[in-house]
Amino acid sequence: MLLKNGKIFYKGKFADLDIEIDDETGKILKIERIDEISAGNKGGKILNLSKKLIIPGAIDAHVHFRDFEQAYKEDFLSGSKAAVNGGITRVFEMPNSKPKADCLRVIASKIKKNPDIVNMHFYGGVSDEDFENNAKQIEKFIVCYKFYMYEDKNFVALEKLNKKISFHAELNNKDDSVRNEINAVSHIAEISDKFKFKPHICHISTSEGLKIAKEKNWTVEVTPHNLLLDKSKDIRFNVRPPLRDERERMKLVRNLNAIDVIASDHAPHSEKEKENGANGFSGIETLLPLMLNLVNKGVLTLEQLIEKICINPAKIFEMNNEILLNEKANLTVIDLKKEWKIKGDNFYSKSKFTPFEGWKVIGKATDVVVNGRLVMEDEILNV
Numbered sequence: 001m002l003l004k005n006g007k008i009f010y011k012g013k014f015a016d017l018d019i020e021i022d023d024e025t026g027k028i029l030k031i032e033r034i035d036e037i038s039a040g041n042k043g044g045k046i047l048n049l050s051k052k053l054i055i056p057g058a059i060d061a062h063v064h065f066r067d068f069e070q071a072y073k074e075d076f077l078s079g080s081k082a083a084v085n086g087g088i089t090r091v092f093e094m095p096n097s098k099p100k101a102d103c104l105r106v107i108a109s110k111i112k113k114n115p116d117i118v119n120m121h122f123y124g125g126v127s128d129e130d131f132e133n134n135a136k137q138i139e140k141f142i143v144c145y146k147f148y149m150y151e152d153k154n155f156v157a158l159e160k161l162n163k164k165i166s167f168h169a170e171l172n173n174k175d176d177s178v179r180n181e182i183n184a185v186s187h188i189a190e191i192s193d194k195f196k197f198k199p200h201i202c203h204i205s206t207s208e209g210l211k212i213a214k215e216k217n218w219t220v221e222v223t224p225h226n227l228l229l230d231k232s233k234d235i236r237f238n239v240r241p242p243l244r245d246e247r248e249r250m251k252l253v254r255n256l257n258a259i260d261v262i263a264s265d266h267a268p269h270s271e272k273e274k275e276n277g278a279n280g281f282s283g284i285e286t287l288l289p290l291m292l293n294l295v296n297k298g299v300l301t302l303e304q305l306i307e308k309i310c311i312n313p314a315k316i317f318e319m320n321n322e323i324l325l326n327e328k329a330n331l332t333v334i335d336l337k338k339e340w341k342i343k344g345d346n347f348y349s350k351s352k353f354t355p356f357e358g359w360k361v362i363g364k365a366t367d368v369v370v371n372g373r374l375v376m377e378d379e380i381l382n383v
Contacts, residue, residue: 001374002034006049006333009056009306010323019054021329026372028329045374049333052366053302056310056321057089057119057330060284062202062221062263065091065120067113069098074268074350076110079284080117081348081383082266084375086285087365089118089330090321092263092313095125095146102127104137111141117383118370119330121317123166131157139163143317144200149184159194164317166200168240169209173279176231176242178206185209189216200316203265205241207251214258219316221261224283224290227253229355235277237355239267256300260316262291262308268351282351286342290356292334292363302336333367340364348381 003019010017010031020030023044036046065079074082083091093110095101101110102125114120124142127134131154145165147158150173158165169184185201189212192199201213201220213220231243243249252259264287267280274281291309294300310332314321321330342359344352368376375383 001045001047001369001372002036003047003049003054003331003333003369004034004036006052006054008054008323014053019323019329019331021369021372023372026328028323028325028327031323031325047333047367047374047377049367051335051337053334053336054323055306055332055334056323057368057370058087058288058309058332058365059090059092059313059321060086060088060264060266060287061092061261061313061317062094062223063091063266063284064094064096064268064280065266066097066268068109072350073270073273076113076120077115077117078348078350079266079268080115080120081381082282082284083118084368084370084381084383085348087288087332087334087368087376088284089332089368089370090121090314091118091284092121092123092143092317095123096148100125100127102138103134104141107138107141117375124163126152126154126157126161128152128154132160135161146202149187155191158191159196162196164197164200165195166202168202169204170241173240178208178244178248181206181241182208182212185212192216192218203241203263204252204259205244206248207255210252210255210258219260219312220258221263222252222256222259223263223265224287225265225281225355227256227262227294228290232355236274236281236353238277238279239265239281240279253299256304260308260312262305263287263313266349268349269353270351271353274351274353281353281355282344282347282349283354285347285349286354286356288332288334289340289342289361289364290359292336293361296336296362329369329372331367331369332365333369334363335366336363338362338364338366
């Protein structure tokens with residue numbers, strides 16, 4: 001397969017280069033200007049990506065694909081298709097499924113259920129019972145641990161973990177005050193010197209929490225909804241941590257340079273659950289377009305977006321996701337000038353509610369390559 005006439009983000013900058021991919025191995029064979037006639041003689045597919053940008057495959061580092069007892073909300077197949085539709089090639093799937101992914105039995109079931117449409121990596125939960133045995137069994141199969149401070153109470157276990165720990169930094173998931181998050185981050189700071197790895201803070205929502213984390217040189221993630229939405233009386237907008245007022249939200253926007261990762265916290269629910277105020281909503285299909293829209297508005301540079309969605313999530317969790325020769329091709333092709341309207345009814349996710357319903361945005365993924373396979377072409381899924 002040949003990707004031709006696009007601008008590729010290669011070695012830290014955009015260049016007018018083509019990419020040839022081996023159809024059998026999925027690896028990148030060439031990154032150079034390639035003659036279309038000679039490429040055509042090989043019989044492979046040729047994509048003309050004129051006026052489009054080719055970036056390292058976009059990563060959503062925070063998703064809840066549910067499945068198991070919650071498959072009515074989302075399953076690994078619908079979540080994977082939603083990822084592709086959103087231009088995402090790699091996801092990190094959270095452990096608070098039902099049953100919880102804190103033991104080998106559940107982790108193994110998740111691995112077995114993976115439809116292999118996108119690169120799917122699994123978080124592990126911190127178990128309360130038989131912790132050391134469970135940790136020993138699951139660590140080689142997980143990318144990271146997730147610790148929910150409002151319900152996980154085995155704090156002693158944290159210093160024994162041999163993988164990075166990501167934190168949901170709220171001490172009480174019924175408390176909407178900024179102090180709830182700030183106190184949680186402060187508590188991590190008090191005990192983190194005993195950890196084997198630097199903490200990673202998920203979905204930060206307060207500027208003070210961000211400040212504490214960065215003073216400790218930790219990595220920090222933010223969501224599009226905490227950057228773009230103010231707190232609302234509409235209970236369908238409920239999410240943890242909660243949306244903040246405009247003043248607090250804008251502090252995060254002004255400190256985007258300090259934030260390492262932008263991720264969706266894709267948390268689908270049924271329509272009835274959303275009407276009753278369940279926390280969270282679909283986000284994997286709006287993550288990239290909402291951030292591309294900020295690029296078009298001048299809030300982010302395109303290079304910053306690539307750093308926070310494509311490069312940093314891989315680096316933090318010790319993976320490579322850059323476009324390199326002889327590496328598997330994971331690529332997102334974007335039309336930076338595509339104007340369109342977000343509509344939940346067009347989602348591949350089972351959960352159609354989005355707080356961004358009707359938003360007019362500029363910028364969209366049009367083609368997606370996962371491990372050398374063309375899984376979306378010209379906005380049409382091939383899976």
